[in-house]
Amino acid sequence: MKLGLVVDLDTCVGCNACAVACKQWNTSGTTGPLTDLEPYGKDPTGVWFNRIRNYELGDYPDNKTVHFPMSCMHCEDAACVTVCPTGASYKREEDGIVLVDQDKCMGCNLCAWACPYGARELDPEEGVMKKCTLCVDRIYDEALPEDERQPACVMTCPAHARFFGDFDDPNSEVSRLSRERGGEHLMPELGYKPVNTYLPPRNKPNIPTYKNETNPIEKVKDWVNRLVAR
Amino acid sequence: MHPAFSVIFFTVTSGAGYGLIAITAIYSAFDFSQPMTGAQTLMLSAVALVLITSGLISSTFHLANPKNAWRAFSRVRTSWLAREGLLAILFYPIVMLYVYLVWRGVDASSSTAMTTLALITGVWAIVTVFSTGMIYASLKTIRQWNNALTPVNYISLGLMLGGLLFSWLLSLSGNVSANLTMVASYMVVIAATIKIVYFFWIGTPAGPTINTATSFTARTVRLLDVGHTAGTFLTDEFGYQVARDRLVALRWIAIILGFVLPSLIIWFGLGEGDNTLMLGAAVISAFAGVAVERWLFFAEARHVVNLYHGAQQC
Ligand code: SF4
Ligand code: SF4
Ligand code: SF4
Numbered sequence: 001m002k003l004g005l006v007v008d009l010d011t012c013v014g015c016n017a018c019a020v021a022c023k024q025w026n027t028s029g030t031t032g033p034l035t036d037l038e039p040y041g042k043d044p045t046g047v048w049f050n051r052i053r054n055y056e057l058g059d060y061p062d063n064k065t066v067h068f069p070m071s072c073m074h075c076e077d078a079a080c081v082t083v084c085p086t087g088a089s090y091k092r093e094e095d096g097i098v099l100v101d102q103d104k105c106m107g108c109n110l111c112a113w114a115c116p117y118g119a120r121e122l123d124p125e126e127g128v129m130k131k132c133t134l135c136v137d138r139i140y141d142e143a144l145p146e147d148e149r150q151p152a153c154v155m156t157c158p159a160h161a162r163f164f165g166d167f168d169d170p171n172s173e174v175s176r177l178s179r180e181r182g183g184e185h186l187m188p189e190l191g192y193k194p195v196n197t198y199l200p201p202r203n204k205p206n207i208p209t210y211k212n213e214t215n216p217i218e219k220v221k222d223w224v225n226r227l228v229a230r
Numbered sequence: 231m232h233p234a235f236s237v238i239f240f241t242v243t244s245g246a247g248y249g250l251i252a253i254t255a256i257y258s259a260f261d262f263s264q265p266m267t268g269a270q271t272l273m274l275s276a277v278a279l280v281l282i283t284s285g286l287i288s289s290t291f292h293l294a295n296p297k298n299a300w301r302a303f304s305r306v307r308t309s310w311l312a313r314e315g316l317l318a319i320l321f322y323p324i325v326m327l328y329v330y331l332v333w334r335g336v337d338a339s340s341s342t343a344m345t346t347l348a349l350i351t352g353v354w355a356i357v358t359v360f361s362t363g364m365i366y367a368s369l370k371t372i373r374q375w376n377n378a379l380t381p382v383n384y385i386s387l388g389l390m391l392g393g394l395l396f397s398w399l400l401s402l403s404g405n406v407s408a409n410l411t412m413v414a415s416y417m418v419v420i421a422a423t424i425k426i427v428y429f430f431w432i433g434t435p436a437g438p439t440i441n442t443a444t445s446f447t448a449r450t451v452r453l454l455d456v457g458h459t460a461g462t463f464l465t466d467e468f469g470y471q472v473a474r475d476r477l478v479a480l481r482w483i484a485i486i487l488g489f490v491l492p493s494l495i496i497w498f499g500l501g502e503g504d505n506t507l508m509l510g511a512a513v514i515s516a517f518a519g520v521a522v523e524r525w526l527f528f529a530e531a532r533h534v535v536n537l538y539h540g541a542q543q544c
Contacts (some may be wrong), residue, residue: 087301
């Protein structure tokens with residue numbers, strides 16, 4: 001199995017609900033707590049497994065705002081695992097999930113240096129590395145109803161922009177979406193083979209905008225048109 | 231990258247220590263016209279071991295959870311950090327045996343077995359410094375480190391500091407030939423060449439861009455909002471940035487203190503009699519220069535995660 005997420009950049013509205021749900025679930029989960037420093041102070045900071053950034057693509061008027069959630073990509077060629085000297089970081093054979101054994105980590109930060117996607121954050125209080133677990137403590141929990149055995153971020157997304165599944169199964173929803181919508185991987189040139197896949201925004205026509213005409217004849221037509229309209 | 235004092239101190243000090251022991255052991259293995267006395271070999275090895283050990287101890291200060299440091303040798307198969315740890319630990323019994331035999335009065339160039347032991351000690355020290363460099367060189371996320379010059383730099387600077395220390399300490403105990411100090415100055419020249427090539431090598435941005443980082447390769451991409459109001463682990467660890475002109479100024483300081491002054495001192499400053507003071511000055515200048523160099527090594531490194539914090543190219 002090759003478990004991972006699909007994120008639909010067309011529908012994501014950047015509401016940060018996935019980040020909050022992730023924090024809520026995982027802070028009491030197997031790798032919790034997700035320590036916060038000065039949560040009510042001037043410069044609140046803390047551990048998150050999922051962060052959303054906002055970008056502008058292209059230039060006005062052909063521009064678009066894109067909201068960009070990022071968590072661990074559960075890379076197939078995960079250098080964060082190979083550089084770890086203690087063996088605390090590991091990739092599971094059976095489903096490809098990359099995890100940190102909190103009891104073995106010595107907090108050297110080398111795995112965070114090796115990760116291109118900023119997916120690993122050191123817990124300053126506990127001194128160990130933390131990261132997205134793909135909600136390993138939800139997706140296999142037989143006490144949960146079957147349709148809830150999904151990551152917290154996927155369950156909560158109000159725009160339905162996140163999907164979870166097995167990329168090794170060509171008929172899974174994630175494989176199908178990635179095939180049909182031209183799913184992309186981030187920084188493929190580094191060779192980490194990230195599993196998480198991003199669906200690009202659909203190309204929609206621009207909202208028409210008023211153009212200042214430079215052609216004198218068009219200018220006169222334009223002026224007449226506006227006069228008539230008035 | 232944030233330049234952490236403990237890591238700068240570790241790499242400079244233990245690098246110099248490994249360089250010194252490598253030169254001492256290899257020099258003692260051959261029958262040169264000006265052999266060292268057993269006492270001198272012991273003194274040089276002792277200084278080297280103090281440098282190496284204090285460096286290694288300081289390297290554990292940057293661990294957030296040092297109580298698990300003993301596990302650091304578990305992943306020797308893939309991790310350069312594990313390899314470095316193992317090489318550093320296994321070095322102790324080897325160098326201790328070498329030092330013990332020298333102390334017992336065995337001349338390192340006298341028997342094949344002792345010559346072999348001295349050579350193993352020397353080569354082991356160099357391989358340990360190589361593995362320190364490989365920790366950085368193996369990171370594909372940092373273009374400035376991910377090249378062959380990184381471990382070569384670590385080795386050449388370690389040997390350079392070791393060579394200068396070697397001449398100075400020998401002059402303290404009475405005899406250092408002009409030939410030996412000349413050899414030390416050649417090491418400075420070689421290290422300088424490699425470092426300057428490195429500065430040119432990392433000059434032009436050539437790494438991943440904000441476009442490949444976000445998969446939008448056909449359009450301009452601008453970061454609008456990072457999504458947090460204060461710093462995060464990622465911005466603290468990777469966001470460190472120094473103004474371009476200050477970096478250039480510091481490069482000059484590193485080159486002048488680290489390479490130019492020590493070679494000028496050796497070429498023009500040494501006289502017939504006691505050169506201890508002048509060689510001491512060369513050593514201090516070189517250490518200061520290499521410390522600045524090591525600070526720059528971190529400060530100039532741009533991790534690709536900065537592409538998610540607004541950088542256009544790394
Ligand atoms: S995204 Fe980073 S932490 Fe996750 S598997 Fe890839 S390299 Fe490792
Ligand atoms: S911080 Fe922990 S998990 Fe990461 S490389 Fe170091 S020991 Fe391994
Ligand atoms: S899969 Fe789970 S741990 Fe990973 S980002 Fe989603 S909620 Fe967080």
